[in-house]
Amino acid sequence: MSDLYEVSVTVNGTVYQRSVEPRLLLSDFLRHELGLTGTHVGCEHGVCGACTVLFDGEPVRSCLMFAVQANGHQVSTVEGLGTMEELHPLQQAFWEAHAVQCGFCTPGVLMTLLPFLEENPTPSEEEIREAISGNLCRCTGYQHIVDAVLLAAEKMPSQGDC
């Protein structure tokens, strides 16, 4: 076994300090070390997008990074979005448009769409399909996800409007 490394990672605003093996994937760090199981692990080779989190604000595959690489960085996961009582507007739109069936891909889809909608608050259907091209969903056929994003775009005031 290789040496352990001390890491300090800020996840959803909370600083976590752990000792990790360098080979520990960021996805497994979030789930097993921190108990944040909202980040799902599908293919573990960068194809399915279920493990997408925000790394310093950018959407990344957490199965293609090592936890040691997150030392000193900011990670946002689906747990940081809304609460059961108060869903994030994007989650609310997913609820209303029935964009969730089995739910396995949903955390990755949400974390992919969050920065996308910030950058592009009024996307076309084509742009939405491009944006979620790196997230596999085997239930919805994507149509309801696209509907939800269009709904969210209506509901979420763009920053310029505030």
Next chain:
Amino acid sequence: MKPAPFDYYAPDTIHEALAHLARHGYDAKPLAGGQSLVPVMNFRLAQPSVLVDLNNVSELFFIRPDGDAGLRIGAMTRQAQVEHDALVAERAPLLQDAMPKVAFPQVRSRGTYGGSIAHADPSAELPAVSVALNGRFRLRSQSGERWVPAEEFFVALFTTALEPDELLVEIALPAMPPRSGWSFMEVSRRHHDFAMAGVAAVVALDGKDLCQQARLVFFSVGDGPMYARQAEETLVGQAPTPEAIRAAAEMAATADIDPGSDIHASAEFRRHLARVLAGRALEEAFGRASDANNK
């Protein structure tokens, strides 16, 4: 699906990174964006005993103007940054055109220009674009540095001119030729998936509107980026008429590429795609070149 154990180094400078590579030789792998290396480590197809993480080497992240209308790009520059960079859009529109086709948005957040080049996947876009743009790569080791033309860098399947103690540190893209045009096209079954066939083209016209250059570089149809030299020979000195373009596309698809068959497409289908893409790309590129002429 967990990587085998390895020793991990995260140097802050190129100098330190080269020292790690020199010390560990073939046992060490540089870790760039990790979008190709980490999957093969997860599958344990690769089990490097040492990883030299380049993500803290700040001197490898840059996009700078170079000489007369050229570009210098640091090897660790993220693909997403290249995609959205104004200087790239102005000076290397072919590269800008290709970037959204490189994998998925989440992959481009981490993936780097240099990582894609050093990995040398035959279905990757950036190696072909770099050859089409007549790029050069700067390789450094403890014993010195050398510049290798993109055309000579890709040796075989997943194999490059890089020695185990060498690091790709920089990509240089020269200015586009005068009166030139470009085109980038690929066909894949799903958005952003690996292309079944693709092509990057840079053409130039001379003072008499005859073809001076027609660099067609294919990907996913051979062991690496495939520069269609015989197709170019049929075009140079000719007027880029539909007939001449058709002949060049035919030559490219039959003589210049070496596609294989796999689960995604048969060799025959890849040749068909290459022929159609070559024709369309040449037409678009020559169209842009003659528009540039009118300005």
